[in-house]
Amino acid sequence: MLRRLLKDFRFGVLPVPGRIIAIVFFVALFVIPLIDDSKYSLFVLTTSSLLVIFAVSWDLLSGYSGQVNFGHALFFGVSAYTVGLLHKYFDLQPWATIPLGTLVAVGIGVVTCIPALRLRGPYLSLLTMSFPLVLLGLVMAFKDWTGGEFGIPGIPPIGGTHVGQYYICLIVMTVSVLIMWKLTDAGSKYIRTGLIFHAIREDEIATRASGINTINYKILAFVIGGFFCGLAGALYAHVLGTVSISYLSMTMSFRAIIYVVFGGIVSIYGPVVGVYTLQTLLQFAGQAGQNFLGQNQILIMSVIVILVLIFMPEGVAVWIRDKIERECPRCKLANGAWRKECRACSAPLH
Amino acid sequence: MIQQIIIGTLVTGGVYALLAVGFSLIFGNARVINMAHTGFFMLAAYGLYYFIRRLGLAAAPAIVITLPVVTLLGILAYRFLINPIREHHAAVLLMTVAIALVFQESMTAVFSSKYWSIPSLIPGFTDIVGVSVLNQKLLVLGVVVVVIVAVWLILSRTKLGIALRATAQDAEVATLMGISVPRTLMITMGIATFLAAVAAVVVAPIWTIHPVMWSLPLVMVLVIVVLGGLGSVKGSIIGAFIIALVEVSVAILMPQYSYLRVVFAILAMVIVLVVRPGGLFGVIFEEERL
Numbered sequence: 001m002l003r004r005l006l007k008d009f010r011f012g013v014l015p016v017p018g019r020i021i022a023i024v025f026f027v028a029l030f031v032i033p034l035i036d037d038s039k040y041s042l043f044v045l046t047t048s049s050l051l052v053i054f055a056v057s058w059d060l061l062s063g064y065s066g067q068v069n070f071g072h073a074l075f076f077g078v079s080a081y082t083v084g085l086l087h088k089y090f091d092l093q094p095w096a097t098i099p100l101g102t103l104v105a106v107g108i109g110v111v112t113c114i115p116a117l118r119l120r121g122p123y124l125s126l127l128t129m130s131f132p133l134v135l136l137g138l139v140m141a142f143k144d145w146t147g148g149e150f151g152i153p154g155i156p157p158i159g160g161t162h163v164g165q166y167y168i169c170l171i172v173m174t175v176s177v178l179i180m181w182k183l184t185d186a187g188s189k190y191i192r193t194g195l196i197f198h199a200i201r202e203d204e205i206a207t208r209a210s211g212i213n214t215i216n217y218k219i220l221a222f223v224i225g226g227f228f229c230g231l232a233g234a235l236y237a238h239v240l241g242t243v244s245i246s247y248l249s250m251t252m253s254f255r256a257i258i259y260v261v262f263g264g265i266v267s268i269y270g271p272v273v274g275v276y277t278l279q280t281l282l283q284f285a286g287q288a289g290q291n292f293l294g295q296n297q298i299l300i301m302s303v304i305v306i307l308v309l310i311f312m313p314e315g316v317a318v319w320i321r322d323k324i325e326r327e328c329p330r331c332k333l334a335n336g337a338w339r340k341e342c343r344a345c346s347a348p349l350h
Numbered sequence: 351m352i353q354q355i356i357i358g359t360l361v362t363g364g365v366y367a368l369l370a371v372g373f374s375l376i377f378g379n380a381r382v383i384n385m386a387h388t389g390f391f392m393l394a395a396y397g398l399y400y401f402i403r404r405l406g407l408a409a410a411p412a413i414v415i416t417l418p419v420v421t422l423l424g425i426l427a428y429r430f431l432i433n434p435i436r437e438h439h440a441a442v443l444l445m446t447v448a449i450a451l452v453f454q455e456s457m458t459a460v461f462s463s464k465y466w467s468i469p470s471l472i473p474g475f476t477d478i479v480g481v482s483v484l485n486q487k488l489l490v491l492g493v494v495v496v497v498i499v500a501v502w503l504i505l506s507r508t509k510l511g512i513a514l515r516a517t518a519q520d521a522e523v524a525t526l527m528g529i530s531v532p533r534t535l536m537i538t539m540g541i542a543t544f545l546a547a548v549a550a551v552v553v554a555p556i557w558t559i560h561p562v563m564w565s566l567p568l569v570m571v572l573v574i575v576v577l578g579g580l581g582s583v584k585g586s587i588i589g590a591f592i593i594a595l596v597e598v599s600v601a602i603l604m605p606q607y608s609y610l611r612v613v614f615a616i617l618a619m620v621i622v623l624v625v626r627p628g629g630l631f632g633v634i635f636e637e638e639r640l
Contacts, residue, residue: 068440115620118627122383125443126576127623130616133569137613250565254447261444299455302448306431309445313435 015343016334017324022269029170033163041284042166046239048280049173051259053232055271056180058256061225063266064184064194066201067116067218070129072256074112075226077132077248079105079233081139084152084243094158098234105230109222116222117215132248139245151244158238169235176228181268183224197221258301262308264315273317278304353481355598361487363594364494368549369567370574370586371501372542378518378581379538382432382442388564388571389450390543394420394550395559396457402468409471417547424543425536432539433532450564458561466559471552490552497548498587501541505583514538518581569612570597577619579629589630592618 013019029049033042054076062068079101086092086100112131116124139146146152159165186194196217199207208214237243246252256271262278264270278301286297312319326335326349328342335343342349373387394416401412427449435441472485505511516524517534525531557563574593578585593615600611622630 062440070443115624119623122377122439122580123576123623123627123629125383126572127620130569130573130619134613134616137610140609141607141613250569254444257440257444258448261440265440296455296459298451299459302451302455305448306445306452309435309441309448310431313438313441 015336017336018269018321018334026174030167033166037163039162042162043239044280044283046162046166046169047236048275048283049169050232050236050239051255051279052173052272052275053176053228054236055256055259055263055275056177056268057225057228057232059260059265059268059271060180060184060197060228061221062257063260064201065197065218065221067221068121068125068128069116069225070125070257071131071133071253072225072229073248073250073252074128074132074135075105075108075229076233076236076252077135078108079230080237080243080247081135081146081152083234083237084155085146087155088152094156094238098158098231098238101234101237102227102230105226105233106223107226108230109226110219112226113219113222117218129250129253132253133250136245136248139248147243149245151242153242155237155241155243157241158235165239169239172231172235176231177268177272180224180228184268193217193220258305260315262305262316264318264321267315267318269321270315270317274315277316351602353479355595355602357478357481357483357487358598358602359591359595361490362598363591364490365549365553366567366570366574366594367587367590368494368497368545369571370578370590371498371583372545373571374575374578374581374583374586375514375538375545376542377575378583379514380428380432380436380535382436383439383446384432384542385443385446385568386427386449386453387446387542387546388568389453390420390424391546391550391567392457392559392561392564393423393453394547395554395557395563396461398551398554399461399466399468399559403466409469413551416551417544420547420550421540421544424546425540428539429536433535450568454561454564461561463561468555468559470555484556486552486555490556493548493552497545501545501583504541510534510537566612570615573615573619576629577622579631582629582631585629585631 013023029045032045036042054072057075058069058072061072082101082104083097086097092100112128115127119127140148157165159168182188182191182194184194184197185191186198188194196207196212196214199210199212200214200217204214233247236247259274259278260271261274262270263272263274282297282301286295308316314322324337326337326339327333328335328345328347328349330347331342331345333342333344335349339349341347369388369391373384376382376384376387397416397420398412401407401415402409407415431445431449432442435445470484470486472489475482475484476488477483503511505514513524513529513534514537516527516529517531517538521531524534570593574589575586577592578587578589596614596618597611600614601608604610
């Protein structure tokens with residue numbers, strides 16, 4: 001087992017610069033609290049890791065299976081509000097609220113499917129965009145129970161200290177991203193979902209003609225997306241300690257899309273890069289609103305997004321990967337850009 | 351009560367119709383979901399505010415300056431930001447959202463996030479069937495009727511209108527017929543932005559001007575165009591009045607639940623979509639058919 005892992009590491013990771021960077025990055029995330037355990041920087045990193053789950057689950061649902069969902073904040077907000085209400089009225093502890101919140105988000109995912117399966121393209125996107133707004137209207141209309149615009153404060157943190165909380169969120173994020181990466185891996189021999197999601201996005205009729213029940217797989221995509229997004233929302237409510245209407249706002253939905261498209265759509269590492277660049281770096285550079293950068297964060301983020309879309313429409317992460325890696329034209333294996341021949345089949349790389 | 355609902359529906363529906371027709375035109379021709387559409391609406395409102403309140407101009411020159419500037423801005427945004435990436439659906443969407451956010455944030459930076467207002471273009475009010483109506487609202491109605499008739503005449507009677515409709519039906523064949531598709535799309539964007547700016551000019555004195563004034567109309571416009579059928583001008587006008595009727599009735603009949611007016615508007619849209627997945631007058635394009 002260990003020997004196989006070592007072999008995988010030597011032949012699967014070391015020759016590919018992108019994978020080395022990914023591993024170094026995750027190791028760095030795990031050792032950061034040893035270097036800097038100030039409350040503010042760990043808080044920024046904790047929320048970033050939850051936003052990573054949020055963004056990656058959008059990528060799985062909308063990028064991979066092509067069901068472009070403009071209302072991803074629905075799952076996030078529903079889960080967070082479930083956590084808040086359960087805490088407020090039943091005084092439940094995090095170990096109970098988080099699974100229940102996630103479960104409700106999955107249920108909402110199934111309910112969203114009913115109209116979503118009938119519609120496609122822009123109609124689907126605009127319809128899904130309206131769902132969180134419906135919930136927002138309900139939250140504001142029943143202020144007495146939900147707290148209206150002030151939300152539900154006083155949700156307890158998880159994991160004892162802020163370092164513990166950071167590690168819990170980081171581990172949940174790493175595991176979720178790994179699971180979603182495996183689920184969407186089109187080249188996998190054991191899991192077919194990745195291939196089928198790609199097929200549904202490219203041509204639904206052809207997929208159906210190949211004997212695949214596309215309806216089931218679309219529902220599955222909504223369930224997986226809802227599950228991970230709900231998980232992120234429930235943890236986010238505990239980390240911030242409060243649930244507010246901003247969780248359900250249109251801006252929240254667009255944040256997922258901004259991170260994903262910035263990093264590179266239909267790639268699991270794209271949203272990770274997107275969140276850690278746009279959220280974490282900007283947050284640290286802004287010094288919590290002390291300088292010009294911090295006060296005009298949304299403006300700067302929007303301008304960056306516009307520039308990225310014009311000059312690298314594939315996304316930043318994909319653009320960088322294409323610079324440092326080259327795909328073998330014969331066996332489709334990733335190679336370092338400095339190689340002249342493929343490392344497996346020695347076909348010339350151009 | 352009924353008279354109030356009818357007049358409210360006509361005024362709100364008129365403004366929504368102006369916005370939705372522009373949105374529909376640009377979607378039908380260029381297949382661009384322009385989330386910045388109401389952003390231009392907001393810009394025009396701020397432009398009026400700036401010229402009238404800050405520079406002290408009269409209303410007429412302010413309007414004469416604002417309308418072309420905003421239209422030009424829309425054309426420039428289309429030419430240099432949207433057109434290069436028109437092929438990627440999600441990217442276009444994100445681009446227009448980013449443009450709207452840039453507008454919102456720069457307006458916040460320049461005018462702060464306070465609420466502003468401008469004086470009515472025509473002061474006073476008139477008594478109609480027992481309801482006193484602001485003259486400004488009557489002006490809204492008049493302008494809406496004139497503009498929509500003008501758009502309809504342009505679309506149906508002029509060479510430009512034929513070119514626009516041909517591009518909407520099939521861009522490739524339109525090119526073969528000697529129509530310059532890129533130019534047509536830019537003109538479409540110009541008309542759409544112009545309609546949004548006109549809506550802002552007539553409605554700015556009634557609504558308050560603030561940096562997030564674009565988001566609620568945007569949601570309403572999206573609901574309207576989906577309900578009416580994306581890309582259908584007739585559908586957007588009818589959808590605008592249906593949604594305005596729902597919104598105004600909720601606001602007048604149960605004022606304590608006025609937050610629910612978006613919910614009811616969306617419910618109306620969902621019901622239409624479940625019965626007819628293409629909207630009321632949806633055009634299903636050959637290459638997009640299942």
